[in-house]
Amino acid sequence: MIRTFVSLMLLLWVTAAFCQEEMYLRVNLLGYLPEDVKVALAFGKSPVRERVQLFRVAEDEPVVELRPGKVKTATWGTFDHYYELDFSEINTPGEYYLKTKKTGQQSAIFKIGRDAYGNHQETLLEFMRQQRCGYNPTLDMVCHSKDGRSHYGPLSDSTYVDLTGGWHDAGDQLKYLITGSYATAHMLKTFELYPEKFADNYNALGQPGSNGIPDVLDEAKWGLDWIHKLHPAPELLFHQIADDRDHRGFKIPNRDISDYGWGENSYRAGYVATGEPQGLGKYKSEATGVANLAGRSAAAMAIAARIWEEHLNDPAYAIKCKRAAISLYKLGRENEGYQQGNSYGAPYRYNEETWTDDMEWGAAELYKLTGETEYLEQAKAYALESANEDAWTVRDSAAHYQLYPFINMGHFALHEHVDDDFKKNLEGYYREGIEYTLQRAKRNPFHIGIPFIWCSNNLLTSLVAQVILFEKMTGDKSYAPFLAAQRDWLFGRNPWGTSMFTRLPEHAEHPVEVHTSVYVMLGLEVPGGLIDGPIYRTIHDNLLGLTLHKPDKFAHLQNNHVVYHDDVGDYSTNEPTMDGTAGAILMMAHFGMDAE
Template sequence: MVNYSNITSNIAGLVLLVFLCVQGSFAQSQMEIRVNLAGYPKEMPKTGLILSKVELGNPKLSLKTESGLLVKELTGSKTEASWEPFPFSYSIDFSEVKDLGAYYLELENAELKSPIFNIGAYPAWQEDVVSFIRTQRCGFNPLTEKECHQMDGLSFFGLFPDSTKVDARGGWHDAGDQLKYLITSSNTAARLLMTFQMNPEKFMDHVDDRGLEGSNGLPDILDEAKWGLEWILKLHPGPNELFHQVADDRDHRGFKLPHEDNADYGWGANNFRPVYFATGKPQGLSEYKSEATGIGNLAGRSAATLALGYQVFISFEGYQSFAQECLKAAMELYKMGKEKEGFQQGNSFSAPYRYEENTWADDMEWAAAELFKITKEKFLLEDARRYASIIKEWSWMERDSANHYEMYPYVNMGHYALWQVGKEEDKKLMIEYFEHNLDRIQERSKSNPYGVGHLFIWCSNNLAAAVSTQAMLYEEMTGSKKYRPLLIDHMNWLLGLNPWGTSMITGLPENADFPVDVHMPFWKLLNISVKGSLVDGPLWSSIHDQMLGIEISEEDEYDHLQPDHVKYMDDWKDYSTNEPTLDGSAELLMILTFLNNE
């Protein structure tokens, strides 16, 4: 039987394409081609997307080499879902092409080409991520080559009277501001250590321990991890002591270089800053109070990180005593977490925004499993199982929305650590938990043409990276590649296959569209763009429109591409979508290193 509807559709599409070709620039505004600007590893799925304001029928495309040689003729397939301002979307699949090289897609009869992309392993961009994290150092900053925040700080809510001097120098600034959080820094240090454990041969030694050029016999990723571990040790000055935050949102006084901090907490500008003690109770020095039920999240995650520090540094000549110090502190912090199970959130002062973490059993599970690897103490394995049975599959992945950092970290590394050390029944259960999460994301991904299922809440790019990371870990745990499409779709999203056609990582890929006008003092004050940082990412408009103090400094370059319900701005005044973050960048490390392996 002849399908006349298909013939009619194809003729209409051809006529339309000819019309658009004649119109020239009109064609560019009516249609867009989206690809992963970095490209596609050889063995990964390879897809692109045509966005169109008019129906195209069955659009024909050519996959060509960078020099213009035809490789394969393709046909776009209309997707079930689409986003405004392009009511029609057509997926393109060229997964079977595996020859290494540079390519582009060309839409026939429309003079429309995609950006050039590669097929093959990703470059070693994990090194760029480590370099960005290095520029976030507090104390001696290797980018400015200046000392900052040498008066950190004065204790509050601690075992001693308020305003008692303590040493909380060091660590990392959290984002474009200069606060320091154990909540995010502990996870950042852990990701550095775990990524090195997985692929130790992938990391170079180009800087010394101060972050300045010159090798010191330690891979740069471990120099950075050690910087984070040393700060955690400072925040744990005694067996029953743990501080969790330095400074608060009084920091937000416009852009300033770290060594020229104009924030005044009551002792003059660029002077003492508050250091908050983890009490397990609600805190706040002004109107806004955090919530708290214990300290298990902070103590557990810090203990897991220090245990990882022991595992890594014990094998390096000259670092054995440091490794032992990490292990001793890890055991003390784990004990503190068991005594005060629950969560402690971040603190704010003059605005309602804070880190709202309210999970903790995953962190204690993580700590117990990492410590069991070292000590082989049976009670730790039993503890890990108990904590796993509390958290189970609970994750932001199970939700249709979540508060800011509510279920953090975004991948349950406790389940992965227990899978590493547990018996067969433990392994099976941890796999089921991960699978349950990924199935939920996969189901949600069907509702949009980009194949992504993460939430567009604050720091949404962290969530996209977390989906890819969890899919990667699932593959290691099972040998199954069933979630590879999900893995690559979320990396595609971060690397240009999104409504705006831009990468979400500063400076990467080179010669592509990436965030430039970021909410970062080094950019605004020194005109320095730091490569390798993940920006916060797109927000649901319902959230973006309610954010306090957001203005746009110039005309939105993506205005003609903005969906109605999701917004992203490459503008330094939009701190909610365009601010580089410490832990968000660390979220990229494992997955970028994995994609560099192919």
């Protein structure tokens, strides 16, 4: 009898220990600022029946013992039990980790301190330099020097126009004004907001060595110079170079085997924005105008005109940008509507269908630049028309890039120029989107407010930026816990326990086998790239040509709701994007340290 009882107790102990091995601790792998809300997450298939201790690495002694708080929401996938671990009261600088008191399960090491986010706004610029087309400083090579041959528009078909420069869009080597204009404007706006955060360690070509210009402005100018080329005449605006004929497998940029009718590694198609449907192959885009492209390109140029005049003392370039801003905005006024991206042999394209947000942004920046009241009145009219009609934040789903950009920067740009009543309108648009996503977040244990459509991480960094800008507009910091949860997801407080940025942080789980040629063919792990991110299983499983190359290291964490793979074969979740990375720079500058 005693032997039977002992055997039974041993079996129960082994079973309990086995169950506890399935508990996972999730923290922000990068770390927390002293004043941050700091809430880790524990989850597993069985209840957690032990305390969790927070250790400071320097002393290797627990500084606080945490009682897991049961999360009272719907569960996530295959795990039934979720608990929050709140250590917001701890603000002493140092390195820390969490450890279960009985079973000794341990989290990754993370920082608390003013330097938790370091100067990682600069790290994101490393990835941006890797995406450069023309001269690429990361690879030290010149690529696509024959871009491009025009299609559509007033020029004779296949007329050569110098369209070199810009950035490769993602793991592929297409170039879009849709994304390039936003990336350029976002970096410039971020510099205006946080000029003290950016260093000067690289020259204009992206090579090591200072040139007296903050590197974020060198990178933005790479985009500005390309936009100048895309707008060579008042009535002419190119919007895309190359198409999905690019997708010939992984390839080094200066040995591009794609053929657009002039042989491999030669001229590529350059599409003129006409405001009408386009497509040289089977699939046609939709289009009603060009104001989306013209409006935010005008915003970029207007911001640049101010910066090059006021910060860089370069009046000649400032005047050039001012003229381009006025011309681009006028083109948008004359051709209101949207221009989408073009595909050739596949149905996937950038489906942007909004434009009033871009014209609002362009008009607001032009008013700040010129003081001409006509721009202010037009910006206000566009703001009222735009409201939240162009916002994914008040919807449960959207097509790929349908509601792009993923934040209406026009509302923020206009805010400082209007009366108190109109300010409240603009603040209300941001608040409505934050509240809608907050309500969605309350339904899941990770407290995440986005729909997991393709490029979900872009949505998430944009939501983070919206909360930050809302705080700047209103002084209201009541959404700080929500902001922290969205940010922390990007750095490991997610089901897979991974950062969503390449090599950031170096010491912990981050994307490695990303869908890029430089990794597959050269083994380069370039830091700072924001990957597309998790996606609904229903979308993922219906995408064409998606095949994992290796066994899924996250298989034990996957579910039938949302999926993520660190695998070069999964272009839907593990491909870093240029505009996504650029769109995260505001977030990183906000939390990061001043430049040394």
